[in-house]
Amino acid sequence: MHSVGGFSGGTVATRGRRAGGSKVDQAYLALKRAIVSGKLAPETPIDKNEWCAVFEVSRLSITTAINRLAFEGLVVVEPQRGSYVARIHLEDVRQWMLMRRALEVEVVGNCAAEMSDDAIAALGQNLAYQKTAITSGDLEGFHELDTRFHRQMTESPGLARVGEVLDPIRTHLERVRRTLLPEPGRPQGTLREHEAIFRAIAARKPDQAKAEMANHLDRVSRELQSFVARHPGFFEE
Structure with a gap:
């Protein structure tokens, strides 16, 4: 069982599957839900490898989900620092x-x-x-x-x-x-x-x-x- 941001990755994956859609959509929705709910606090790094394991998808798929969240202002992507939850x-x-x-x-x-x-x-x-x-x-x-x-x-x-x-x-x-x-x-x-x-x-x-x-x-x-x-x-x- 993987732990993503201090909570069960298996639970997140299960909720994502119930939501339907592609695995990219599932990862995007699960990440967004975790950020909005506060389970992933501002400044929390987003470990792509963990999320790849949870959703059994490629890094490209997780990167696509993260980029969607960055467009919405929920995630910050920096070349030297990686991806992390945006401050409010x-x-x-x-x-x-x-x-x-x-x-x-x-x-x-x-x-x-x-x-x-x-x-x-x-x-x-x-x-x-x-x-x-x-x-x-x-x-x-x-x-x-x-x-x-x-x-x-x-x-x-x-x-x-x-x-x-x-x-x-x-x-x-x-x-x-x-x-x-x-x-x-x-x-x-x-x-x-x-x-x-x-x-x-x-x-x-x-x-x-x-x-x-x-x-x-x-x-x-x-x-x-x-x-x-x-x-x-x-x-x-």
């Missing part, structure tokens, strides 16, 4: 967070005014699952439910186009969210903020819902700045 660009993150805040604050106000009772009930069910995930220590499950909670707000036909704009922004921010999630107390704080957002939507109070969403996203920005100060090697301006 703070200025990009600030702009993505600005766009996300502007859109999601307006979205939640719309939800408080127009969301169907069934959709509101589904949001409440999601919150119940979030509580269970926290109680059981399932950070991965909580992260998925957190993402789903926000996405549920743009699933009505009237907000479908907004959702199409928000989805890639959320993807860009995924590395940051995954990096911050294990911070002590963060899941519990996130849940409390989600509950406040939900109560405002359920009470049909658009202004309050917008204020709660702004508070929620602003806290993420504050925590990011605090994290950057403690871990400067993860980021670059």
